[in-house]
Amino acid sequence: MRIGAYLAHPRAGSFNHAVFGTVVDELRERGCEVLAHDLCAEGFSPVLTADETETVEAAQDARDPQVARHRAEVGTLDALVFVHPNWWGMPPAVLTGWVQRVFVPGVAYKLGTADGEPVGLLRAARALVLNTSDTPADREHGEFGDPLQRIWAACVLPYTGVDEVRRVVFRTVGDSTARRRAEWLREARRHAAALLDD
Numbered sequence: 001m002r003i004g005a006y007l008a009h010p011r012a013g014s015f016n017h018a019v020f021g022t023v024v025d026e027l028r029e030r031g032c033e034v035l036a037h038d039l040c041a042e043g044f045s046p047v048l049t050a051d052e053t054e055t056v057e058a059a060q061d062a063r064d065p066q067v068a069r070h071r072a073e074v075g076t077l078d079a080l081v082f083v084h085p086n087w088w089g090m091p092p093a094v095l096t097g098w099v100q101r102v103f104v105p106g107v108a109y110k111l112g113t114a115d116g117e118p119v120g121l122l123r124a125a126r127a128l129v130l131n132t133s134d135t136p137a138d139r140e141h142g143e144f145g146d147p148l149q150r151i152w153a154a155c156v157l158p159y160t161g162v163d164e165v166r167r168v169v170f171r172t173v174g175d176s177t178a179r180r181r182a183e184w185l186r187e188a189r190r191h192a193a194a195l196l197d198d
Contacts, residue, residue: 001078001196002033004124008084008095010040015173015181019130020083022185023192027081030196035073039094042066046097056114058106070102079195080127080162082152086135086169089147099156108160120161127152127162128191133171140171166191 005024009016017038024036037044044066051060052067062068074080084091091099105111109118129152133140140146153165168191170176170184 001027002035002076003027003079003081003195004074004077005034005036005081006083006095006098007036007038008040008082008092008098010092010094012041014085015170015184016083016085016132018181018185019132019170019188022188023081023083023128023130026189026192027195030193032196035077037070039098040092044070044094044098046093046095046101048097048100052101052104054105056105056111058110059104062101064101067101070098071104071107074102075107075121075123077122077124080124080157081130081192081195082127083130084132085173086131086133086140086148089144090151091148103156103160118159120159122160122162124160124162126164126195127157127166128195129165129167130188130191131167131169132173133169134174136172137169140169166194 005020005027007016007020020038024034027034045064062071082095084095090096102108108122109120111118131148149167152167157165168187
């Protein structure tokens with residue numbers, strides 16, 4: 001399998017980095033070709049340009065060579081992995097910008113009309129989203145309605161043709177022990193391995 005793995009966290013040594021490294025290692029150990037991207041370390045610009053705002057017609061070729069590479073790559077993947085913290089109920093800006101600049105019409109979906117149903121173009125049938133959070137689960141669901149679940153599993157990935165979206169949240173990270181973090185890393189390995197299940 002060819003899997004794209006994307007990390008969105010600016011601080012080297014963060015727990016997100018540990019999760020990302022663990023998942024990439026697990027998938028490579030199982031024989032996958034993993035295209036691993038630390039978006040912050042790579043300097044991916046999240047700023048959407050005016051000529052990248054088309055939503056119906058197929059997008060123009062990207063002027064930014066890094067965006068062009070990501071667009072070309074994403075269509076070749078069998079699965080996607082996203083690792084990021086929950087910041088204000090959203091992914092960090094670098095990942096939001098990546099979605100807006102890479103998941104464009106003609107690459108990730110096609111749309112006949114502005115009010116029509118999208119047709120997903122990605123080959124990837126499944127995705128794994130691993131989040132960290134400092135918000136307890138009952139508050140996340142009760143007060144906020146779990147916005148990251150809606151973003152990934154309702155708004156973004158189904159639009160591109162990804163049918164199976166598994167999302168796992170490790171919480172609360174801020175007061176977690178080393179033992180608990182080790183348990184989470186083992187859990188991340190199990191979820192990564194499950195991407196390969198038939």
